[in-house]
Amino acid sequence: MINPFDDTYFMRKALQEAEAAFEKGEIPVGAVIVVEDRIIARTHNLTELLNDVTAHAEMQAITSAANFLGGKYLNKCSLYVTLEPCQMCAGALYWSQISKIVYGTSDDQRGFKTMGTQLHPKTEVIGGILAKEASALMKRFFIEKRNLN
Amino acid sequence: MINPFDDTYFMRKALQEAEAAFEKGEIPVGAVIVVEDRIIARTHNLTELLNDVTAHAEMQAITSAANFLGGKYLNKCSLYVTLEPCQMCAGALYWSQISKIVYGTSDDQRGFKTMGTQLHPKTEVIGGILAKEASALMKRFFIEKRNLN
Numbered sequence: 227m228i229n230p231f232d233d234t235y236f237m238r239k240a241l242q243e244a245e246a247a248f249e250k251g252e253i254p255v256g257a258v259i260v261v262e263d264r265i266i267a268r269t270h271n272l273t274e275l276l277n278d279v280t281a282h283a284e285m286q287a288i289t290s291a292a293n294f295l296g297g298k299y300l301n302k303c304s305l306y307v308t309l310e311p312c313q314m315c316a317g318a319l320y321w322s323q324i325s326k327i328v329y330g331t332s333d334d335q336r337g338f339k340t341m342g343t344q345l346h347p348k349t350e351v352i353g354g355i356l357a358k359e360a361s362a363l364m365k366r367f368f369i370e371k372r373n374l375n
Numbered sequence: 376m377i378n379p380f381d382d383t384y385f386m387r388k389a390l391q392e393a394e395a396a397f398e399k400g401e402i403p404v405g406a407v408i409v410v411e412d413r414i415i416a417r418t419h420n421l422t423e424l425l426n427d428v429t430a431h432a433e434m435q436a437i438t439s440a441a442n443f444l445g446g447k448y449l450n451k452c453s454l455y456v457t458l459e460p461c462q463m464c465a466g467a468l469y470w471s472q473i474s475k476i477v478y479g480t481s482d483d484q485r486g487f488k489t490m491g492t493q494l495h496p497k498t499e500v501i502g503g504i505l506a507k508e509a510s511a512l513m514k515r516f517f518i519e520k521r522n523l524n
Contacts, residue, residue: 273447274447277441277442277445277446277447278437278438278441278442278447279437279441279447279448279467279470279471280429280434280437280438280467280470285429288427288428288429289427289429292426292427292428293426293427296426297426298422298423298426298427298428299428312466312470313462313463313465313466313469313492313493314462314463314464314466314467314469314470315463315466316462316463316466317461317462317463317464317465317466317490317492318428318429318463320462320463321428321429321461321463322428341466341492341493342491343462343466343490343492344462344490
């Protein structure tokens, strides 16, 4: 039997979060954290609303998941995020010892791969899941923003 | 006339924060953020108490300073922190565009210099201010912790 809870399923949930960010005028990035096919954190970028550069979707997801679990290590968790994490978020994921990171579209300018940020040696990384959808949402955001200014 | 508000003065305030962390059983790292010789944020590591790997002193200081200023960029601010920032904190400081980072003791294992994390090109960095004091506090913490376990 096919498991319906595959990486695409959870990335779609992260994309819904990115759309929620879009609606608030935030750069549309969304994330979910999953344990045993169960979503324990759903977050989206809130840097503008909170006036806080640390309020990336991933950072909030890490805090939220740790609260849910009652422990700070996420070594049984998977993160789904629509955009490749930045240095800050990858650095936080390093400390969290997260088991798996799945991201949508790449960030060739400020993503952790370009920046050379180190993840925990036990963290598996998969990129490119629903990348087209995540990228299209980002592009639409920046086009609309440009037209409004 | 000598300005009493030099880097050592503010690092002493950061060290007081590190001591407050120590008293709570947290790895003793403290930080303050300063604008025009005025402290606008005082924080210390709370990762154990909050069960949250993102609760480093610097992360809280960035959030706190941005709240105080009502804006997310800290390009007129200086951060004083007793330990060299890690990847996550350096990544957050990159986004904040902070003007100056002054740290105490180096972290040759997980500090941003070893890890190769990029700061904002306009950020000035000074290391080694009250390094001996910050390092002694860290060593005392880990010796006491070892003896208790």
